[in-house]
Amino acid sequence: MLDVTVNSIEMNTRSSASAEPLLVAANLGKSYGRLAACRDVSFGLYSGEVLAIVGESGSGKSTLLQMLSAQLAPTSGRVSYRMRDGVTRDLATMGEAERRFLFRTDWGFVHQDPAMGLRMAVSAGANVGERLMAVGQNHYGKIRDTATSWLERVEISPERIDDAPRTYSGGMRQRLQIARNLVTEPRLVFMDEPTGGLDVSVQARLLDMMRTLVSELGLSAIVVTHDLAVARLLSHRVMVMQGGRVIETGLTDQVLDDPREPYTQLLVSSILPA
Amino acid sequence: MIPMIDIRNAEKTFVMHLQDGIRLPVVRNVSFHVAPGECVVLSGPSGAGKSSILKMIFGNYRCDGGTIGVRHNGDVIDIATAEPREILGVRRDTIGYVSQFLRAVPRVAAIDVVAEPLLAAGVTREEARARAGALLKRLNIPERLWKLPPSTFSGGEQQRVNIARGFISDLPILLLDEPTASLDAANRAVVVELVAEKKRAGVAMVAIVHDDEVRHLIADRLVDVASFAAAA
Numbered sequence: 241m242l243d244v245t246v247n248s249i250e251m252n253t254r255s256s257a258s259a260e261p262l263l264v265a266a267n268l269g270k271s272y273g274r275l276a277a278c279r280d281v282s283f284g285l286y287s288g289e290v291l292a293i294v295g296e297s298g299s300g301k302s303t304l305l306q307m308l309s310a311q312l313a314p315t316s317g318r319v320s321y322r323m324r325d326g327v328t329r330d331l332a333t334m335g336e337a338e339r340r341f342l343f344r345t346d347w348g349f350v351h352q353d354p355a356m357g358l359r360m361a362v363s364a365g366a367n368v369g370e371r372l373m374a375v376g377q378n379h380y381g382k383i384r385d386t387a388t389s390w391l392e393r394v395e396i397s398p399e400r401i402d403d404a405p406r407t408y409s410g411g412m413r414q415r416l417q418i419a420r421n422l423v424t425e426p427r428l429v430f431m432d433e434p435t436g437g438l439d440v441s442v443q444a445r446l447l448d449m450m451r452t453l454v455s456e457l458g459l460s461a462i463v464v465t466h467d468l469a470v471a472r473l474l475s476h477r478v479m480v481m482q483g484g485r486v487i488e489t490g491l492t493d494q495v496l497d498d499p500r501e502p503y504t505q506l507l508v509s510s511i512l513p514a
Numbered sequence: 515m516i517p518m519i520d521i522r523n524a525e526k527t528f529v530m531h532l533q534d535g536i537r538l539p540v541v542r543n544v545s546f547h548v549a550p551g552e553c554v555v556l557s558g559p560s561g562a563g564k565s566s567i568l569k570m571i572f573g574n575y576r577c578d579g580g581t582i583g584v585r586h587n588g589d590v591i592d593i594a595t596a597e598p599r600e601i602l603g604v605r606r607d608t609i610g611y612v613s614q615f616l617r618a619v620p621r622v623a624a625i626d627v628v629a630e631p632l633l634a635a636g637v638t639r640e641e642a643r644a645r646a647g648a649l650l651k652r653l654n655i656p657e658r659l660w661k662l663p664p665s666t667f668s669g670g671e672q673q674r675v676n677i678a679r680g681f682i683s684d685l686p687i688l689l690l691d692e693p694t695a696s697l698d699a700a701n702r703a704v705v706v707e708l709v710a711e712k713k714r715a716g717v718a719m720v721a722i723v724h725d726d727e728v729r730h731l732i733a734d735r736l737v738d739v740a741s742f743a744a745a746a
Contacts, residue, residue: 494573505530
């Protein structure tokens, strides 16, 4: 059982205090012919900060996430990232090998569908251990120990370490995907609808666990979600997207409690009271 | 004495786009200051904008005009124009907020809800839990409840957990939104004592209190919010 103590996400500026943002998006845009999926997005993400990107289907939030995580080349603008050595690099100028290395080590990506982020036919232990081997660890016993402790952290019984995730429930798969991502101690995690498709009770447990991990590890994260409750629980800041543009941005509780734009007011007022 | 909070000509209007863009002016020309060790109570009828002013100071509501100066780590920061990360810093190091209702998080034990601001401030888990326990005890929350998530508690118990969470930290500014609303006489007296202790520690407080007796006991000064009415 995890010792859950963190009740609200605090900015973990102590872990790696820096005046420089970790990731900067500058005038980012993506067009498909005449269709602009994403237009003129600019922001800076600081160390320890969790940013939620909210909006409905088709608002451009997933396109934006793909550009930010170097999986999709922007039509205009650029994304820069401050590497572990302190040098800020433009993602577009990095070679494919460098980008892949970043993806395997300093970044995590949590997909909505765990099957996209896991290898479903190999054991849970191997799913977690694979990322460690990618960063050069080769001692089988140590890898297994680390994998075991990560399974415990995400509340999966170590007895299930040799089972393949296809035998897991949806919530367990999602927790395993999170463990696989966090085992290399990334500084930045991208999450695409991390609680989508899960039962409400399973969502609550997952959210609570993610809050704790993000806060304890001082992670930076960019979370795409259409669920404002997820944004409220996990993020410090939100960007509201509509029609490919960012229409409102600010402190999460400020945007949700005092929304200014018509579309944001509509989103907030559309939540059914529990 | 240099004020901890210095509000000048702050104003707030809600624009309801879903109701044909109707404009609801809440307050304007809000100007007052709060010194260290002072408790200023906002008075005025329901709907005058008292809670809105507290939320503006906390950065929860946007401020449409004027300035909200707050002393933060030796500097003065204007909450009305501060960046989100600056406001988060102010909330971590300077301003605490005791809301009327506890926003309960599933699965988190009451004692950890209370201890959490201390952990965030770098206090060890052991000490944070010990201080949280002492405060819960003072507020008459029985020890057998400490390990349970407060979502299952009664309204009054939840409010006391919320008060403990607000009062546990050593922040120099506290905003109190009806801290005694659903408490019995004994627990109201505890809150009055807690406020007095914070004053002695030099904490600047802004409070909304409807109970006349409690208001009389904690207020150093009243600020009449009706004078900030923003009649359109």
